[in-house]
Amino acid sequence: MSVQPTYVASNTFSEAIRRLAESRSSGQSLEDGINLGMQLWVSYIMAKQTASDKPGIRSYLMGKARRNAPVRRYGKSGKTESKGARYLELRDSVAAAIVYSTNYKNARNVDSKTFFGLVGKYIAARVYSSGYHKAGFRPALREFKARRASSALGQAPNYGRPAGRATAAHSKGGGAITASASNVAAGVESNPGGGMSAVEASEGEVVAQLERYILKNIEERARRLGIQIA
Numbered sequence: 001m002s003v004q005p006t007y008v009a010s011n012t013f014s015e016a017i018r019r020l021a022e023s024r025s026s027g028q029s030l031e032d033g034i035n036l037g038m039q040l041w042v043s044y045i046m047a048k049q050t051a052s053d054k055p056g057i058r059s060y061l062m063g064k065a066r067r068n069a070p071v072r073r074y075g076k077s078g079k080t081e082s083k084g085a086r087y088l089e090l091r092d093s094v095a096a097a098i099v100y101s102t103n104y105k106n107a108r109n110v111d112s113k114t115f116f117g118l119v120g121k122y123i124a125a126r127v128y129s130s131g132y133h134k135a136g137f138r139p140a141l142r143e144f145k146a147r148r149a150s151s152a153l154g155q156a157p158n159y160g161r162p163a164g165r166a167t168a169a170h171s172k173g174g175g176a177i178t179a180s181a182s183n184v185a186a187g188v189e190s191n192p193g194g195g196m197s198a199v200e201a202s203e204g205e206v207v208a209q210l211e212r213y214i215l216k217n218i219e220e221r222a223r224r225l226g227i228q229i230a
Contacts, residue, residue: 005189007199013037016210023217030177034169038179039144040209042166043152044202046137049193054127060187061123062090065097090119094187098122131157133191136183140166143181163188 021033050056090096096119099107107118126132138156143166146153163185172178189195222228 005196007196010203012207013203016207016214020210020214020217023214023221025217025221031169034177034179035144037206037210038166038169038181039141039146039152041199041202041206042137042140042144042181043146043150044205045198046134046141046152046156048198048202049133049137049188049191057132057187058123058127060190061095061098061126062093064092065094090116093119095119095123095126132163133183133185133188133193136164136185136188137181139164140181140183142166143168144179 017033017037018030020037021028021030024033096116098104099115099119099122104122105118107115110118134155135157138153138158141150141153141156145168164181164183166181167179169177169179191198
């Protein structure tokens with residue numbers, strides 16, 4: 001089983017969030033600032049993901065898995081099934097491992113021929129849903145309170161069970177406040193949009209946007225106090 005890579009926000013991001021919270025009007029907490037920052041971050045990462053590389057998605061899913069799925073290879077009669085072209089094509093593929101590990105359409109409880117039929121259907125569904133990687137960011141956008149009419153949410157396809165998770169900002173103890181988001185869609189790490197490099201690159205863009213928000217907040221507070229900023 002491969003370990004999903006993890007990226008931890010830098011001190012630059014954390015400091016920008018703190019300054020944003022201080023610049024905002026009363027009633028808006030540090031948690032609100034973190035959620036806004038995470039919402040921006042997720043939207044910037046998602047924008048970098050390629051959604052039209054159908055051959056790439058097919059190639060990834062049909063590639064050899066790092067760890068083979070323990071798939072039954074016998075028919076209902078108990079006899080070994082013929083190793084036809086379709087079987088050889090999908091045997092030990094990434095798609096087969098995913099179908100088995102997630103028990104896609106009750107795949108663990110069917111005979112070999114039916115199992116590989118389900119693997120083929122899974123690949124076809126993922127290729128058809130070429131926005132699969134973007135859809136994996138939708139749960140995070142919703143968790144971090146993206147407006148329903150926001151452009152970012154509009155770009156994340158609304159599939160029935162998107163492969164993503166998120167936890168909004170909350171106190172963890174010892175004064176720490178944490179938030180997290182993940183996209184576990186198959187192959188997202190190797191998406192032509194950049195994988196983890198997109199996460200890192202987007203952090204700088206988020207900080208720049210937060211700096212613009214901070215300046216705007218300061219200017220608005222100054223105007224309310226009758227202070228003119230040149």
